[in-house]
Amino acid sequence: MQYDILIRGARLHRHKDLVDIAVKDGLFARIGTNLDAAQAARVIEAEGRLVSPPFIDAHVHLDAVLTVGQPRYNASGTLLEGIQIWGERKGSLTVEDVKRRALEEIRWEVAQGTLHIRSHVDVCDPNLTALRALLEVREEVRDICELQLVAFPQDGIFSFPEGPQLMRRAMELGCDIVGGIPHHEWTRDMGVEDVHYVFELAKEFNRDIDCHCDETDDPHSRFTEVMAADTMKQNWHGRVTTSHCTAMHSYDNAYAFKLMGLLKRAQMHVIANPFDNVVLQGRFDTYPKRRGITRVKELLANGVNVALGHDSIMDPWFPLGRGDMLAAAQLALFLCHMSGYEEINDVLDLITSNGAKALRIEDRYGLEEGKPANFLLLDAPSAFEALRLLPPRLYVFKGGREVARTTPEQSYVRRASEEEAQAVTFRPLA
Template sequence: MDTVIKHCKLRDRSDLVDIAIRDGIIAAIEPRYEGPAGKEIDAAGRLVIPPLVDPHLHLDAVLTVGQPRFNESGTLLEGIAIWAERKAMLTEEDIIRRATEAVRWEVAQGVGFIRTHVDVCDPNLTALKALLQVKERVRHLCAIQIVAFPQEGILAYPGGLDLMREALRMGADVVGGIPHYEYTREDGVASVHAAFDLALEFDRLIDIHCDETDDPHSRFVETMVARTIRDGLEGRVTASHTTAMGSYNDAYAFKLMRLMAKAELHVITNPLDNIILQGRFDSYPKRRGLTRVKELLEMGVNVATGHDSIMDPWYPLGMGNMLQAAWLLLHVAHMSGRTEMKKVFDTITDNAARCLGIAHEYGIGVGNPANLVILDAVDEIDALRRQAVARYVLRRGRVVAETVPSQSRVYEASGDVRDVTFRM
């Protein structure tokens, strides 16, 4: 074996196991592996998981906070306006530098798969050209899917549909959209149909920013559901954000969620951005600005969690930590039951992998790629609570990132020195 990871704690097992890796593939999972190995890593009882997945990110905009100005209102609309100003300054070199650095941040924290949206409302498609290069440059660290995303609308932006088609010809992996940003309800519906038509033409997955508003009259998910069922695209379509669901009446929401389950529609919630951007027009009570995560999961809808923004016009904070995004979701969605917390962890692992269509190559099993993360935690709840660092990150059997956990000490009056581990 090339590498053996000793004393691993897996999510679905109470005992510790050894994981043997050969030629980048998991070759054996045994209580104790005794064969020779070129390298040994001692997990020492830590939790070993497949890589975290960030299914919703905007790599073209990362690390631009304050450029050319800060979003003082904190609203989605001001963020879009600021981005339009910053977009005029973009160069491929600028995007490559910022996006590559953000990828490093995420990889260092255990992310192995990223789906990034790229703004294609640009006649030169500068951001797309840059991210296609980034995708190749970082393939040794993680895998990236690129969504052709019409930030200013497929129909509202002049030539938007032609730019979407060109982006797909150039190599974008997924068709995007933003129907609630189109000029009219009718245009929004037409933009959803345009996205589905492109997906069928180019045989691509679909991931649409949908109903990212507090407006209960924004109901484009139902159009997505109908097209998904009629076109036989079950399991290939994702609705991102869907925050308007938090404002729908319960009767309509129940009907919609039932249809979403029938269509095998994936939903991506982005709690870091949504809790900041939504509810801005409310006085009190203020809406949380989140989709109905708990209820969707109970209805059998696959829900994943994305990071969305890292220090950009929409979200001034963040460092690409998926555990942080899941930790916030746990609170905002009222999912603090023990089983519920494990389901929250699923939203940044297995559920997110299903959104990206990579479930067939994802997970810890013999024959799967040796993409693994050793978290400094005993289980997934401990990882969420303490925002556990990724002690080692492996891609196809090779260590691509390593973090040494910090050590805290308290000095007692008696002179004793006490280590603080933040564990019971």
């Protein structure tokens, strides 16, 4: 056979005509029309459904997933109480505990089409238990998912005993990315030092940077500009991500647009996390309550790359969730007023191509001949319908191998005048 798999009659994002997609030896061999099904060992009829490159979760905390209620629930719903609860839970972590929960959650994400995950790992632990566990997980899941690990100082680099030494040790053990949390340091000066130290480590280990930055409603929290300045001074353009940036929601417009210009010049990436941002921020407001999420729509309009993360999944910060990046994208659509037709189409980029740019995996990502055959088939004909329906991901392939499959549910309604119940499709009228 010429091809291992042929996906026939597929719809691609922003493409008008249907195409056939042929896979051979784990790569996209041909993408075109009227490919010969007789030449394929396996044929999947897409019937006009959307084929997408895999979803990307650009920001999650796999060490904390599935710990909600342990040892207690977050009664105030605040970021700070979540950190306190995690501090209580962290003392009982074991390698087996972290691995068991992380592996289960990764299976959830893969089943829903996410094949690339960047996880922050709390390294404010003298034993680095969570990191040691996730380093093992990273190797164990390579057949179904690519995992990047960020050395994340949850309690601060300079506000935690031996914080700098633990960060260095985390990089020596094999972390992929250097993290930071300047706004959570005790003072502004320590926050600035946090940023400078992150760049020092990144240069030493030749690693990219992804910092939790300005995750607060405080409009005076302005460490993202320090990151942008260091990025340009250190010539680290395109290699730096600032995650959350929720304070940007509260900046005055003059400063916000100045900052966007700096981010563009530094070629920085911004990761928004809709579930956590809208739940954790605005907790000290009466009315009107701030949404908290950063200015996604305006950042995109100003040429800044923005991607999305799920962030928390059933943990002290966000008690719900199931690792569905399409649901995260839909929520961002609502929160960021991106409901125009073209804007809705753009939202899919936040969990696909924009995420690939932030994770710097563009060389091996996307539906292009010669690239790894990583893709999913959704039970929807377009990005618009996918974001409306959050449909099942019928098939998920990595390297040309089927790694997940979902059988969709079917609803039926029967009126009094009908002998048999009729299927409900939730599709618009023709």
